Amino acid sequence: MKSILHGRLIFGLLFLFLALGSFADGRYIPVYDDGIRVDYKHYCLGFNKEHKQANWVYYELGSANLTGKASRKNDFRVDPKISRWSATPDDYKRSGYDRGHLCPAADMSFNAKAMSETFYMSNMSPQVPMFNRGIWKELEEHVRNRARKEKLYVVTGPIFKSNKGAIGKGKVTVPGYYYKLFYSPSKQQMIAYVLPNEESRRPLNSFAVPVDKVEKMTGIDFFSQLPDDLERVLEADTLSHVSRDGGQASGGSYRPTRNQQIIAVIAVIVIFLVVHFLIKHRGGKKKKKKPTRKPVKKTGMSKKSIKKNYPH
Incomplete structure (x- = not known):
């Protein structure tokens, strides 16, 4: 009788741990009503039918994501989950714009399927070639370098202001700007960047902005699941000191995050x-x-x- 009770107790604790763990995994997904949420194995996005691309992509990034050796296949294809609205590879042909990843393929190199899913056209956005291969690539590498030291929650997307027209039969909007931001729970730090869709030789730090500025530009609520006082402090900080590569954000002590509270x-x-x-x-x-x-x-x-x- 005692062994049965102990078994039930262990099972109950395991169920509680798994349930809370799965809740914690999805707690920082952006809040935005205008779009269709699409979930993949290791990232998700909010798709914009009008602009034929994502408003945002969200995923977790840590050292484990960057140790794999999955090879890049360049298998660009229509997203079967939203095939009715998805852009096609033909929309980008002879357009003069790159198929720019929002969730980078290199961030999913730990798993062949995960990497392959980053080549759905719903994860692409038309980027100026020298932007995609220049300052944007530098930013992606900077985020990966930080993720090798600490777990990050990353959100990336276009900003539909000062757009550069549209391409292809699908009329895929060419955004005027892009944003990338991440939250580091271990350092209680948020950093956001807004970059114009153009070639730039400016230092990466010069594109750092407060997260709440990105929210005003996009209408998206980022990291709303954090305690309100912590969210307000972090989102209002410009954090232009990113050259320190992970220095502690200024400010006093904060309440523990929800994940810490659950633990x-x-x-x-x-x-x-x-x-x-x-x-x-x-x-x-x-x-x-x-x-x-x-x-x-x-x-x-x-x-x-x-x-x-x-x-x-």
């Missing part, structure tokens, strides 16, 4: 159950009950017998 709750539950088990099953020996004593009959003569035997 703390699980730890408290586990400790409580372990202590309860030890007290109940491995505590001190039960005290033996003292045997009850039967009342001892008094010996001796009663007053009546004394008077009878010893008359005065």
